Amino acid sequence: MVIKSKESLHKTLEIHKNKEKTIGLVPTMGALHDGHLALIDFAYKFCDVVVVSIFVNPTQFNNSSDLEKYPRHVEKDAAFLKKHNFKTLVFTPNVEEVYADGLKSESYNFGSIVDHMEGEFRAGHFDGVGSVLKRLFAIVSPDKAFFGEKDYQQLIAVKTLVNITGQKVEIIGCPTNRNEFGLAQSSRNFRLSDTQLKEGELIFEALSQAKSMFDDYSILDIEREVNKKFQQSTLKLEYFSIVKTKDLIPTTTKEPKEAYRGFIAAFLGDVRLIDNMALN
Template identity: 70%
Template sequence: MVINSKMSLQETLEIAKKEGNTIGLVPTMGALHEGHLSLINFAYSQCDKVVVSIFVNPTQFNNASDLEKYPRNVSKDAEFLKTHNPETIVFTPEVNEIYSDKVESEAFEFGDFINFMEGEFRTGHFDGVGSVLKRLFDIVKPDKAFFGEKDYQQLRVVKKLVEITGQNVEIIGCPTSRNEFGLAQSSRNYRLNDAQLKEAELIYKALTKAKSMFSSNSVESIEKEIKHMFEAQPSFELEYFSIVKEKDLIPTKTKDPKEHYRAFIAAFLGEVRLIDNMALY
């Protein structure tokens, strides 16, 4: 079932809720892949009805070219969902259904952790994410919403968002879905050719290397090793590699045996920007 208007969606969900169904939401920007499917399947294991929103949110792009080139094919996405989960409710709103006449971000106080990594290199990105999700949560009123850990910093932002807004939705993080070579499933992978898909394995190899080194090497030496790995692959441009404390997501140069750490990475392969992260414990 594909629904374009929020009024029609709310009428459909109101009937489902009156019948005692719990509602799960999987927010997406389309270009659906196996990673999305794993989120949807997990949502079905937790909820009676699942809504998948497909909306390329303009306010979370700080690069107009990136927004323009973001892959879009709603009919293909709907067919993908019909094949795998035919009962899924697909919500495909136009921009004015989400933002009315004013397409701009709200400002949120998410905390210091958004000043690093994605927040540092994508100005205003997380305010855009918060703005669209606040609206989607208001429209759908889901019991639970599901997000992949590939965007781990974003996952923490979303949890902070519902703390700020007081919206009654449980945020569920799901493990990163990877292909057979370890590359994190991403809609941006559609923009890579076969040779680049093979090269992109470097991101997973770098994170795995960092994890193997972490217990017996300094943060500085790990960062140096990862930098060398990317310098040896001229088709890549490393934007950042950061090791952070998991509790606050702030980059660190020291290690405390009582803390848990996570490595984050962003790199350009040609014009395509790829991100990933991995727990170091």
């Protein structure tokens, strides 16, 4: 079922809520792929009803060109979801439905978790993400919301957001879904040629190498090896960072009993790709 207005969504969800059904939300910006389907299937393990929102959020793009190029195929996406699971509710609001008080980005104090990586290279991105999700959570009133670990920094920011806003929604992270080459599934992948999709496996290879080296080599050694791999490739590395998982602050030293993750952003042509992996 495709629902375009808040009013219609509320009427539909009220029926389920009166039956004490558990409501899940999978927020997306469309251009759906197998990674989204894995996310939806994961949501159904926890919820009776799953709402998939399709909304390209203007406030989280710091690059207007990126916003313009972002693929929009709402009808195709809706058919894709219906074929996969006809029970899924598809919410496709316009800007006025979501930003009823005017299109604007609010400011949030996320702390150190947004100071580096995406926060450093995409100014205002997380405030934009927080602004739209605060509104979507208010519109849908889900019990649980689901986000892929490919955007791990965003996942932690969203968990922080609900602590800031006090909204009663449980945020659940889902494992990254990858293609046959190990490249994380992303809507941006639609802009890559078959050759580029194969070249993109370098990102997964670099993270896997960092993981295999982590116990026996210094962080500086690992960073040198990753940088060397990209210098010899067609990809342009924007950043590679090893961070403490608890605060997402890059570090060059390892401490006992701390958890670490590696984060990468790289350009393949004009397409920017990100990924991350737990290292220990």
